[in-house]
Amino acid sequence: MTQPDTKPDTRQRIQAAMRAAFPQAEDRVARFYAMQEYHLGWRDPQLAPTDSDPGKLIRPQLVLLACRAAGGDPAQALPLAAGIQLLHDFTLIHDDIEDDSDTRRGRPTLWHLWGLAQGINAGDGMFVIAHLAIHGLVDAGVPAERVLRVLRRFDEVILHVCEGQFLDISFEGDLSISPEDYLAMIGRKTAALIDGSAALGAMAAGADDATVAALGTFGRSLGLAFQIEDDILGIWGDPELTGKPRAADLYRRKLSLPVVHALRHAADAADLAAIYAQPAPDDAAVSRALAILDAAGSRQYCTAMAAEHHHAALAALDALGTGGSPEAAAARAQIRAVAESLLGRQS
Numbered sequence: 001m002t003q004p005d006t007k008p009d010t011r012q013r014i015q016a017a018m019r020a021a022f023p024q025a026e027d028r029v030a031r032f033y034a035m036q037e038y039h040l041g042w043r044d045p046q047l048a049p050t051d052s053d054p055g056k057l058i059r060p061q062l063v064l065l066a067c068r069a070a071g072g073d074p075a076q077a078l079p080l081a082a083g084i085q086l087l088h089d090f091t092l093i094h095d096d097i098e099d100d101s102d103t104r105r106g107r108p109t110l111w112h113l114w115g116l117a118q119g120i121n122a123g124d125g126m127f128v129i130a131h132l133a134i135h136g137l138v139d140a141g142v143p144a145e146r147v148l149r150v151l152r153r154f155d156e157v158i159l160h161v162c163e164g165q166f167l168d169i170s171f172e173g174d175l176s177i178s179p180e181d182y183l184a185m186i187g188r189k190t191a192a193l194i195d196g197s198a199a200l201g202a203m204a205a206g207a208d209d210a211t212v213a214a215l216g217t218f219g220r221s222l223g224l225a226f227q228i229e230d231d232i233l234g235i236w237g238d239p240e241l242t243g244k245p246r247a248a249d250l251y252r253r254k255l256s257l258p259v260v261h262a263l264r265h266a267a268d269a270a271d272l273a274a275i276y277a278q279p280a281p282d283d284a285a286v287s288r289a290l291a292i293l294d295a296a297g298s299r300q301y302c303t304a305m306a307a308e309h310h311h312a313a314l315a316a317l318d319a320l321g322t323g324g325s326p327e328a329a330a331a332r333a334q335i336r337a338v339a340e341s342l343l344g345r346q347s
Helices: 008-021 027-039 058-069 078-098 110-114 116-139 144-171 179-189 191-204 209-236 257-265 269-276 283-296 298-318 326-340
Strands: none
Touching: 008 058, 008 078, 008 116, 027 078, 027 110, 027 116, 058 078, 058 191, 058 209, 058 326, 078 110, 078 116, 078 144, 078 191, 110 116, 116 144, 144 179, 144 191, 179 191, 179 209, 179 257, 191 209, 209 257, 209 298, 209 326, 257 269, 257 283, 257 298, 269 283, 283 298, 298 326
16 A cells, blocks of 8 residues: 655654653563564564664554544644554564464564464553553643543454454355455454544544544545455566565465455356365466456456445545645545555555
8 A cells, every 4th residue: 555655754753652652661571572672673583673664654644644634733643643553563463373474574473483472462562552552642632531532442443353353263264255254354354443543533633523434434445445456466466566476365275355256156166166175276276266266257356346445435535525724635635645546556
């Protein structure tokens, strides 16, 4: 997804707010926090401080843009932006454990280095630090009653993400799931946090319910479109642009939306199911799977579905109207640019 704000100082300010959420730790427990900082890219495997690219920080940047679009001061929303990113990173720590992943971003995963028990505990700690970050909204001048509403919505987002992870784990190896099942899963696991980022940014600004709802709908629709586009790229993306092997998701036997669609609609769905029953499909099997997907029109189905959610995102953004300050208008334009860069992306 395209970066909403290319100015490096925005990402630096988000990272600074994330660091500020960590408590001062005595020596006995310093390693507990250092493990979390390793996951965030702030330390190397020996837990020595290191510099690394924090990535695009899409979700926290969307918090700040939504706050500005709703007429608020994005500087006041920095603790919330930090909390959103820390929440996202907490889910990744536990994701790595649940998926038995030994690498992330080209480095060993936290639990792979320090064990399952420490990995779970470090993730739990980051979950709490994400909440502590949001409590910092009070110190930034956001009224306490508004902060309480933000925290409640934040917890609702977390619960939706956990529901999505439950569905994702439950669906593993289940070739009978429908496209509707799959969309219900990604609507929680992927889209809920993007929905929350936009809606919570508006709430921090003190926006009315209609504005919060419109930005939340924008975020949810954008999240769905993004994940479906990602599913398309996972099968048909150009390896030189995606950095992934050709048809990577088919070799991994990933139940992405194109496969779920084909299993329901392809004339040779039984052949596709047989390929997915293999522990490690070879090149011939993957080529056969590609042919089945193409014959079923699965790529066209997913492209149309992504376009539908993309359109819904822009419609929700249009519902905000054109009023407000020049700063709010500029933020809306940046948010629209994020959405418009998504459809048909190549990486």
